[in-house]
Amino acid sequence: MLAFLALWQGVASYVDNTTLPTPDTVMRVFWQACISGQLPYHLGATLLRLIVSFAVSMSLGCAIGIILGRNKKLDAFFDNWLILFLNVPALVTIILCYVWFGLVESAAIFAVVINKLPNVIVTIREGTRALDQDLLEMARCYHFSKRKTLVHVIWPQLHPFVMGATRSGLALIWKIILVVELLGRSNGMGYQLHLFFQLFDVASILAYTIAFVGVIQLLELIVLKPLDKKSLRWRR
Amino acid sequence: MTDIQISITNKSYWGHSAPVIGNLKLSLKSGEFVCLLGQSGCGKTTLLNCLAGLDTAYTGDIMLGSQHTKPKIGYIFQNPRLLPWRTVRENIELVLDQRQSPDIIDILLDAMQLTEVQHFYPERLSLGMSRRIAIIRAFAVNPDILLMDEPFVSLDAPTARQVRELLLKLWQERPHTVLFVTHDLREAISLADRLVFLSASPMRVVSEIDVPIARNGRHNEMLIEGFRSQLKDNYPDIKTLL
Known part of the structure; x- marks a missing residue:
């Protein structure tokens, strides 16, 4: 990790270009964004969407998954639908949701759920x-x-499968949420990143990314790891 | 009370034309201890599964007790089938119904000398210990019918004898109908009121023989050995099973 930072610092100072800011520039931007309240606000908006859409898709997905796994007839009936929804591009469902339901919060959440649910x-x-x-x-x-x-x-x-779905789910959902926010929301990480892209503000883009990755790591460390440990304590 | 009437005319597995069980008739009196003997693979486990209601795809009738009350069944499977993610004690607690007091667990654990492992997870136990836990679990429900599928296999001889004695003691304290599958004839003679010999493919009853040895004479090896050789001489048609 430190070696990576050193390498980054070295290359960035050597290139000396605004498209590759040095780590300390990124840290400064990060700090300023935190103090101004911009970063916490947009990060919070994204996290809220993440929590809601994750909770909905996991609970629905587990229920439907168990039912389909236990019932051969229903499974045969819904199998094709599942394959279909698994393979529809995320962008298509997002655009359709916005077009059909308007540029509202529920449409955004719904679009994310539709994308994640088949995986679960x-x-x-x-x-x-x-x-x-x-x-x-x-x-x-x-x-x-x-x-x-x-x-x-x-x-x-089912625990290992649920944990698998959780981990891959968090990764997938937050990527989709960014697209959803970019296309039709006026807050959140995706919206901000779009703004920075138009301004060519790479330092801010990196600062926001680091903040988000940090949150996900924290989640893994505080929630998922202990959960794993607790439910696998019976193994030798 | 819980007598059992079995009349299975046909039981085959899907995709196999040859029936596993063909025209099997067997009745057990309430509180009777019956041992089923037959070659391995002849369908004894299938019969127990039918009795336990786990397998309903057969033609024929099985009557357990009177029609109004559903008898409680304790089933000791061939493998222990403990939940590996629950402790020994939790595994037993789970089968109790709410009205039952958990004291029975302590009594049984103590009788099997397993009190000190009650908070262990099953993966840490030896197979013999797991088998004894499975036996405790079956007794804990206070069953009307006890189905046992070679429960003492892989127990060492002293433990097996100890568990056998405990089984008899519990059975005498609170009589219930027992169907016990084994292929150890000596074990069968030492436990059963009646021996039922079964043939393979399709399985049916070859002969039913009452064990004439009194209950208090069952630990006499001489008597058991004597009866065994007597069986060999008197019943030539079951010779392959002995």
Whole structure:
């Protein structure tokens, strides 16, 4: 990490061009943006969209994924639709949502969810298909309720799949959110980046990127890693 | 009480024309201890799955007790089938219904000498220990019917004997109908009221033989060995199973 910073500093001072600012310029811009409140405001707007669309697509995706994984007929019926939605370009759904529902917040969120949902469904469906039949039989034999089976038998087996969907989901969602904001919102990271692009302000672009990557890293460290550790404590 | 009437005319697996079970008739009196003996792969596990309601794709009838009440079934599978992400104690707690007191867990853990591992995860246990936990789990539900699929395989001899004795003790304290699958004839003689010999493909009953040894004489190796050789002489048609 330090070597990378040193390399960056060296190359940037050597080139001496505004399109490649030095790390300390970026840090200064970052600091100023933080103090002025601009960065926290736009970052917050993006994070809020991220949380809402992530929560919606994960909970819906898990529910639908489990149902499709457990029900062959429904799965066969929806399989083609799933493939279709998996492969529609994000830009197309975003544009269509804005055209059909107007340039409003719910259209933005909806566009993100539509892009992420099929991924979650497919991942969770694979996980559900791989469930241990022996344990399900045991649960049935000992008259586990539906809730008990879900919490104690099914969910722990889906955990690696859910974590996979979470990690790839966060990465995918925030990239899509930027496009959504760029096309039709007047706040958020995407909007800001668009502005900086028009001004050729590379230092600000890098400052915002660093801030966002930092937040995602923090999330991984504070939420995801401990969650992994807690739910895998039974492994040898 | 819970007597069992089995009459399966045909059970085959999808895609296989040859039936696994063909015309099998068997009835158990309430509280009876019956051992099923047969070559491995002859369909004994399939029969237990049908009884447990896990497999319903057969033609025929299975009556468990009276029609009004659903009997509680304890099923000890061939492999322990513990939830690896729950501790030993949680695994047992999960099968109890809300009205049941968890005291039974302590009593059974103590009887099996497994109290000290109750907060371990199953992956840390030996197979023998996991088997004993699975046995505890089946007893904990206070079953009306107990299905056991070779539960003592891979237990070392002293442990197996100890668990067998515990099984008999629990069965005598609170009688329930037991169907016990094994291919160890000596074990079957030491446990059962009645031996049922099964043939392979399709599985059906070859002969049913009552064990005439009194309960208090069952740990006498001589009596068991004597009965075993007597079986060999008197029943030539089950010779391959002995």
